[in-house]
Structure formats: C-alpha cells, structure tokens
Amino acid sequence: MDQPESPFRSSRRGGSDDACTEAPVELSPVELCERIHASDPKAEALLVERLQPGLRLILHRATGGDLELARELCQETLIIVIKRLRSSILRDPSELAAFAAQTARNLAIAHRRKDARRRTQADLDAVNMAFDPGRSQPEEVAVGKLGALVQRLLNQLPTDRDRSVLKRFYLQEEDKDTICHDLSLSDLAFNQVLFRARNRFRELLSSAGLNKDDLLESELHHEQ
Amino acid sequence: MNSDLHPARPDDSEVSAYLANRLNESQAQAFEQYCLEHPNFARDVERELQLKVGLQQLNQPAKVTAIIPRTSRQTWWPVALAASVAIAALVFFEFRPASAPAFTVFRSLTDLPANLQQVPVTSIGLMQLRGDGAVPSVTSPVNGVVELRFLADPGLDYAIAATPNTSADVVLKIGGLRAAPDGYLRVYVPANQMIGKTWTISLIPAVFKDPKSEQTFRVQFAAASTPSG
Secondary structure (H helix, E strand, O other): OOOOOOOOHHHHOOOOOOOHHHOOOOOOOOHHHHHHHHHOOHHHHHHHHHHHHHHHHHHHOOOOOHHHHHHHHHHHHHHHHHHHHHHHOOOOOOHHHHHHHHHHHHHHHHHHHHHHHHHHHHHHHHHHHHHHHHHHHHHHHHHHHOHHHHHHHHHHHHOOHHHHHHHHHHOOOHHHHHHHHHHOOOOOHHHEEEHHHHHHHHHHHHHHHHHHHHHHHHHHHHOO | OOOOOOOOHHHHHHHHHHHHHOOOHHHHHHHHHHHHHOOOHHHHHHHHHHHHHHHHHHHHHEEEOOOOOOOOOHHHHHHHHHHHHHHHOOOOOOOOOOOOOEEEEEEHHHOOOOOOOOOOOOEEEEEEOOOOOOOOEEEEEEOEEEEEEEOOOOOOOOEEEEEEEEOOOOOOOEEEEOOOOOOOEEEEEEHHHHOEEEEEEEEEEEEOHHHHHOEEEEEEEEEEEOOOO
C-alpha cells in the first residue's frame, strides 16, 4: 500500500517511539512541511502529535459525537495530510492547520453522504445485532471506561454540592451564574470545585494508564 | 500556523460553550483552529469532553441508542482513502456541524431523561387483527413521548425493530425486552422521532417458536394540533 507508516499509532501510545521527543518541537509549520517533504519521519510524528488533538475535536463535532468515526476519520485525515506534504509543499505552509482542518471536515461530509446511501442495505444487520446475546444494553453502558472513571471521580468528590456542580455544569449544561446562584456559591468557589474535579479526573485518567492522546480512543476500545 | 482567527486563548466559558455546541459555526471553527495550533490546549478540551461523555454514560443507563451498522472499515479503508484525497481537492462548499441525532428508545418511563419527564405520553396498544390491512394513524404532540404497548408472552424475551417508510432513515431497535406482570411489553420513544412517517414495527421473540410468533404492525404517526390531555 502506498500509505504512510502510521507514525501517530506509536506516538498515540506514548511508548516506544521516541521520535516525538527527539524532533525539535519548535519547528514552524513551514519547517515542518519542508522536513516532511524531505521524508523526515520524525517530522511526520511531530505533525501528528501537534494536529491530532485538535483534529479529534473537529471530527467529534463534525460526526455528531461519534467517537469511533471521529477516531477513524482523524487517522484518514493525517494520512492524507502527510501524503500531500510528502508529494508536494503546500502553496502556503503557514496554512497547514487550516488545510488539515478542512480536510477533516470534508471527510466527515463525505462520510455522511456515503452513510446515507448505505443505510437502506443495513436494516437486516441492524435487526440481527438486536439479538446479540453477548451483552445486554445496561452492560454495554457499564463497560464504558469513561463512565467508570467519572463514577470514581464523583465518589471522591468531598460533598454533594461538588457533585451537583459537576453534573449541572457538564451534563445539564447550565451556565455558571445560575449554578452559583442556586447553590449560593461564589465565583471563586465554583472555579475551585471545577479545578479540583478536573485535576482529579486527570489523575484518574493517568492512573488508568491512559495517555493524553488516548483520551477519546480509550472509550472506543472498551466499546468494542 | 495562522492564528489570526482566534489569537486569544479561549476562556472557560468559551470552552463550555463549544462543548455544549452553543457557538455558531464561525466561532466554533475559530475555536477549533486555535486547538489545532495549540495541542496542549486541545488536550485539555478533550479531557473536558471525556468528563462530559462519562457523565452522560452514567446518567443514561437505560438509554439505548440505535446502532447504525457500518460496513467494516478495514474493507473500505483503501477506497475511502482514495476518495478522500479527491475530496480534499474539491471546493469547500458545505459544512454542517452535526449529523442527525441518534434514534433513542427507552425501556420505562423512569428511564426518560429530565427533559422528557413532564411531557405528555401518548399510549398506543398494538395487536394483530386477522385480515385487517388498514394502517391506523396515531397522533401525538411533537414534544411528547409515545408509549408502544404490545401483548407479549411473559416467559419470553423480545426485540422490537421498526423501519420507517422513508428507507434512508435510521432503524429503531431494542432487544432484551420482557412483558410486565400485566402482560404488556412497553417501550417509550420521543414522539418527534416517529411523527411524519409510517412505521413497520415488528415484535420478535428472541427464541424462535413458530413463524406466527413474530408480530408485525404498520402505524402512521402524525403531529397532534394541540397537546393531548
């Protein structure tokens, strides 16, 4: 296959591939493009490290929150970008991020169109899947690693008020002023609750062995 | 990388607005551009997203999202890659922020999310009548919930599969269902998902008994002009 080696796979795991740490992280987009065009694999790994988190966010939104699809389209995007840079320099290398973003959005649009055409043939499979005896619906939810981690986080919060803040802010998407008013919280106290919760969540993710770049993908592996 | 569109680091309120999909398209794209140019910031946003997704999981233990099967990514990957290269060269003429929401069905009234707890519930009982080919029409408030009720064998597990007459739409399906002690098996569906279509709904026992054990109904759903009392 004429696909680039998957540098993001190794960098995503944060393990054996030390290309990212060796590559000069101060490379400008122009330098990055030039090095990739000159077949520098370390530059490719650096490109992936830089673009992957943002691309995943873009694709998460563009796919309506489909984590699995976002992950796969992110990989496709990175491959397309790297192949493009290998073959030719961008007309304006300073627009590398914009080019990557638009490529990702186009892939998401293309997938939606293709998916809509394919659905008419998928119904039989859908019915068959409904009978999968291997996993009941509640179990399917329970195996979600994220849900388990968040449950641990909630259990470790010191007060019901803190748990309420978290749920209202992230789940019910209430605005900060409303929550503060209802719970008689100062702005500072609200920020402290969120700060502590975020830090604790980061620790839980870390203790669960999840690298930064595995954040979205951790969910996927447990759903499969 | 160009940072003119969003030179300043987004603050907490902007992050939460982005995650709640409350930014307009240009604001959201500017935010994403900043994320692309600042990967550490993007990772922080991802972590917020994780927290949110985890809370959603905990909050919806009985919510079942219809699975829209896709063909294996492995098999279409090379084709998709080739197509994607071509697409990347096209004029960027269209972008919509999100695809249609997933179809949802709930096993009980208590499983309904908070925004559906107080809405009107339209209950319909589906039973097969010999020789009756008519398609009944059911009206429901658009913002309500439809209770689909079936007479079922209490000793069996069932699945329900529903297909709209518009073949490109998603399929409702849910398995592992049992009848309540009163003999009725119930599921609850947000009415706005059903209205405007004619549905073929099948009640399918998980253990095959005989060809007649599967029941199929056709029902048309329409919006009620005023909320039903």
